[in-house]
Amino acid sequence: MTDSFERASRIQFSGQEYDLETLAVRAGQHRSDEGEHSDAIFPTSSFVFSTAREAAARFGGEEDGNIYSRFTNPTVRAFEKRIAALEGGERAVATASGMAAILSLGLALMKTGDHVVCSRSVFGSTVALFTRYLSRAGIETTFVDPTNLNAWSAAIRPETKMFFLETPSNPLAELTDISAVAEIAHGAGALLVVDNCFLTPALQRPLALGADIIMHSATKYLDGQGRCIGGVLVGRDAEMEAIFGFIRTGGACLSPFNAWVFLKGLETLPLRMQAHSERALSLAKWLQTQKGINKVYYSGLEDHPQHALACRQQSAFGGVLSFEVEGDKDAAWRFIDATEIISITGNLGDVKSTITHPATTTHGRMTPGERADAGIKDNLIRLSVGLESVDDLKADLLKGLAAV
Numbered sequence: 425m426t427d428s429f430e431r432a433s434r435i436q437f438s439g440q441e442y443d444l445e446t447l448a449v450r451a452g453q454h455r456s457d458e459g460e461h462s463d464a465i466f467p468t469s470s471f472v473f474s475t476a477r478e479a480a481a482r483f484g485g486e487e488d489g490n491i492y493s494r495f496t497n498p499t500v501r502a503f504e505k506r507i508a509a510l511e512g513g514e515r516a517v518a519t520a521s522g523m524a525a526i527l528s529l530g531l532a533l534m535k536t537g538d539h540v541v542c543s544r545s546v547f548g549s550t551v552a553l554f555t556r557y558l559s560r561a562g563i564e565t566t567f568v569d570p571t572n573l574n575a576w577s578a579a580i581r582p583e584t585k586m587f588f589l590e591t592p593s594n595p596l597a598e599l600t601d602i603s604a605v606a607e608i609a610h611g612a613g614a615l616l617v618v619d620n621c622f623l624t625p626a627l628q629r630p631l632a633l634g635a636d637i638i639m640h641s642a643t644k645y646l647d648g649q650g651r652c653i654g655g656v657l658v659g660r661d662a663e664m665e666a667i668f669g670f671i672r673t674g675g676a677c678l679s680p681f682n683a684w685v686f687l688k689g690l691e692t693l694p695l696r697m698q699a700h701s702e703r704a705l706s707l708a709k710w711l712q713t714q715k716g717i718n719k720v721y722y723s724g725l726e727d728h729p730q731h732a733l734a735c736r737q738q739s740a741f742g743g744v745l746s747f748e749v750e751g752d753k754d755a756a757w758r759f760i761d762a763t764e765i766i767s768i769t770g771n772l773g774d775v776k777s778t779i780t781h782p783a784t785t786t787h788g789r790m791t792p793g794e795r796a797d798a799g800i801k802d803n804l805i806r807l808s809v810g811l812e813s814v815d816d817l818k819a820d821l822l823k824g825l826a827a828v
């Protein structure tokens with residue numbers, strides 16, 4: 425399936441060019457004097473100084489070096505360097521969760537009176553963070569149809585400081601043209617932030633398309649095995665320094681253990697993302713032919729309205745798809761309950777396939793009217809395709825279909 429895409433371009437790192445797969449395994453490791461081959465983990469809250477003078481110089485900022493793990497930690501730094509290399513950014517700052525990353529964007533880069541233009545098809549907690557909490561700091565948000573470029577332009581105000589989007593969106597796989605929206609944002613003097621959770625740098629590199637900042641919930645594919653909560657932001661030195669200042673003071677830092685898990689997750693990220701994508705494409709095509717399935721949402725399908733854009737800005741289509749079953753909420757619940765291998769859980773981006781009913785879980789806090797506007801019907805099911813065999817997943821989905 426990769427034949428239809430251009431070979432991903434080489435990535436600049438430390439003055440040389442490498443392929444993404446190489447950086448995923450190699451970038452950012454800092455070997456200690458022990459000569460360990462695998463990345464070391466440094467579970468320490470503070471660091472010692474050889475003299476009182478050295479301590480004063482570190483605290484005063486005259487000398488670089490570790491002080492306290494809320495500020496810097498070698499394992500966290502290795503993860504930051506590796507993800508920055510993969511996304512092609514100057515610097516990354518790791519955070520306690522994906523939501524902590526978005527909170528830091530709000531509090532480190534904006535102030536009272538500023539305005540955000542946000543895709544209306546973003547993660548539910550992202551909407552809640554902007555509307556319930558950042559609004560208390562006097563930061564207002566306008567939500568727009570992410571596929572409509574005129575809507576992005578029309579929402580701009582003199583106070584607009586940031587555009588925020590996810591592509592493809594969850595759960596309906598709506599795409600946003602990253603280069604086009606970057607141009608609109610920059611015309612207004614605003615930054616474009618892309619939540620790159622669904623595709624990861626293995627399949628989509630928004631900074632190269634003009635975005636300014638990448639946000640990740642590392643909890644999803646960067647870990648890839650459903651173990652830890654974490655987040656990270658990647659971008660230019662200037663904005664990352666401001667965010668680092670907020671994290672070291674506000675305390676929403678990543679733990680060294682979680683950073684180590686993500687560091688190991690990144691090593692297999694390119695391989696996993698290809699395997700997730702191949703399985704999801706094959707299941708999406710197969711689901712389209714099944715009786716009892718009304719509609720399948722996946723950007724890899726040729727009849728997806730933005731398939732051409734997907735082929736242009738992605739290098740595969742990712743592991744998440746959704747579909748509508750014939751019937752109502754009860755039919756969708758019967759389908760979900762009848763599957764046996766696939767886990768019923770809200771998480772995604774795991775080697776284990778997961779199945780979710782968005783209308784009553786991830787999108788359950790929206791009003792029925794908001795859900796109708798967003799196109800999330802009661803018979804919609806989201807599937808995050810893991811790494812089980814396609815044949816076993818089909819057999820499991822057939823059990824679901826039989827119950828509809």
Ligand SMILES: *Cc1c(COP(=O)(O)O)cnc(C)c1O
Pocket residue numbers: 521522523524547549550590594619621622640641642643644653654655
């Ligand atoms: C999960 C998720 C988040 C939030 O990340 P946490 O690590 O759960 O805080 C943000 N955006 C997307 C697209 C997600 O899937």
